[in-house]
Amino acid sequence: MARLNWGMIGGGEGSQIGPAHRLGAGLDGEFVLAAGALDHNPEAGRAYAQSLGVAADRAYGDWREMLAGEAARDDRVDLVTVATPNATHFEITKSFLEGGFHVLCEKPMTMTVEEGEEIVKITRATGRICAVNYGYTGYSLVRHMRAMVARGDLGAVRVVVAEFSHGHHADAAQADNPRIRWRYDPGQMGASAQFADCGIHALHMASFVTGQEVETLSADFVSTIPSRELEDDAMVNFRMTGGAVGRLWTSAVAVGRMHGLTLQVFGEKGGLRWAQEHPSQLYWTATNGRVQVIERGEADLSPEADRATRVTIGHAEGMPLAFANIYSDLAEAIRAAKDGRDMDPAANLYPRSEDGLRSMAAVHQAVASAKSGGAWVNAVPPFLR
Numbered sequence: 470m471a472r473l474n475w476g477m478i479g480g481g482e483g484s485q486i487g488p489a490h491r492l493g494a495g496l497d498g499e500f501v502l503a504a505g506a507l508d509h510n511p512e513a514g515r516a517y518a519q520s521l522g523v524a525a526d527r528a529y530g531d532w533r534e535m536l537a538g539e540a541a542r543d544d545r546v547d548l549v550t551v552a553t554p555n556a557t558h559f560e561i562t563k564s565f566l567e568g569g570f571h572v573l574c575e576k577p578m579t580m581t582v583e584e585g586e587e588i589v590k591i592t593r594a595t596g597r598i599c600a601v602n603y604g605y606t607g608y609s610l611v612r613h614m615r616a617m618v619a620r621g622d623l624g625a626v627r628v629v630v631a632e633f634s635h636g637h638h639a640d641a642a643q644a645d646n647p648r649i650r651w652r653y654d655p656g657q658m659g660a661s662a663q664f665a666d667c668g669i670h671a672l673h674m675a676s677f678v679t680g681q682e683v684e685t686l687s688a689d690f691v692s693t694i695p696s697r698e699l700e701d702d703a704m705v706n707f708r709m710t711g712g713a714v715g716r717l718w719t720s721a722v723a724v725g726r727m728h729g730l731t732l733q734v735f736g737e738k739g740g741l742r743w744a745q746e747h748p749s750q751l752y753w754t755a756t757n758g759r760v761q762v763i764e765r766g767e768a769d770l771s772p773e774a775d776r777a778t779r780v781t782i783g784h785a786e787g788m789p790l791a792f793a794n795i796y797s798d799l800a801e802a803i804r805a806a807k808d809g810r811d812m813d814p815a816a817n818l819y820p821r822s823e824d825g826l827r828s829m830a831a832v833h834q835a836v837a838s839a840k841s842g843g844a845w846v847n848a849v850p851p852f853l854r
């Protein structure tokens with residue numbers, strides 16, 4: 470089967486997230502990095518793309534040059550990943566969708582709800598794929614949790630508890646370090662810092678696993694280091710469309726926590742507990758039963774979990790392999806569209822532009838709620854009500 474041509478914008482040398490995308494996209498041999506505008510510095514971007522094997526005429530200096538260059542080719546890229554800083558996502562994603570390309574955009578998809586609406590409208594009008602990289606939903610056991618909830622193992626979901634906490638910004642003496650300070654500056658970060666950057670992954674995962682959307686929320690934001698304008702810790706209570714009650718805590722000052730993305734789901738018939746730092750174990754307890762450990766890769770898991778597991782049971786899988794599952798879903802979606810057939814339902818799990826829009830609405834509504842002392846607000850974007 471011919472490999473799909475893949476292009477990347479951002480993710481240049483030394484970037485945080487670029488390598489995880491390249492590992493993920495390359496894992497199954499579905500995509501080949503064929504084009505890129507990888508860096509804000511055109512020369513550095515061209516040179517780095519070529520060092521990764523991109524042909525000189527497709528190692529572009531900036532994304533507009535790439536859009537024009539790829540649009541003119543017969544073998545144009547099948548998918549473009551946008552992994553630049555947040556404020557550029559909207560313009561680049563919109564331009565490539567309008568140019569007829571499929572896009573995987575890093576989160577946040579946009580900075581405002583209005584921009585998010587526009588991306589959803591363009592996606593629907595063009596019929597292009599616009600995925601958003603809530604990449605942690607690619608973990609095999611996260612997909613298994615979703616399958617367990619969907620097939621009724623838990624009965625009605627009563628309570629969801631989501632966390633995403635780390636302690637990397639806890640040192641007040643470092644608060645003015647420019648590499649940290651910009652993250653709490655509304656001019657660069659937008660309306661929210663910790664909730665928009667990390668909490669939103671946990672909120673999206675709560676929806677992904679339960680199959681319920683966030684309907685209303687009440688937020689408490691705090692800047693524990695007073696010089697910070699934006700929050701470094703937040704608690705958000707929410708209610709979901711299927712009646713589940715949600716609790717979410719996110720923090721950047723949780724000393725000792727590294728990448729504490731966890732999800733617990735409690736239903737009538739049992740409870741689930743999963744943590745990103747130990748992604749190969751899922752804890753399941755039936756009501757009145759004993760705690761059981763479900764291991765990634767063991768027999769008789771769901772088709773969604775089986776499809777998303779790559780290495781043998783007992784060996785570590787991590788974040789780039791979770792990203793690989795998003796890429797694998799997208800490869801299947803692109804091939805199904807080319808062939809005019811339905812896609813494998815076990816692959817039809819990648820986060821959509823609608824998820825990006827819902828997240829943006831949740832961020833802005835959480836900011837509004839926090840400013841009004843925790844008032845309950847509608848979290849559903851007007852366009853999707």
Ligand SMILES: NC(=O)c1ccc[n+]([C@@H]2O[C@H](COP(=O)([O-])OP(=O)(O)OC[C@H]3O[C@@H](n4cnc5c(N)ncnc54)[C@H](O)[C@@H]3O)[C@@H](O)[C@H]2O)c1
Pocket residue numbers: 478479480481482483484485486487506507508509510531532552553554555557575576577602603604
């Ligand atoms: N999904 C996740 O788990 C996850 C994790 C980390 C970061 N992210 C997201 O990924 C994005 C990038 O974050 P990062 O931490 O890698 O940032 P970074 O600052 O480490 O890297 C950004 C890269 O983009 C390049 N760049 C900047 N402007 C550009 C432009 N106009 N054209 C082309 N290249 C440009 C830079 O030169 C650099 O190589 C952010 O939106 C962030 O929110 C997502």
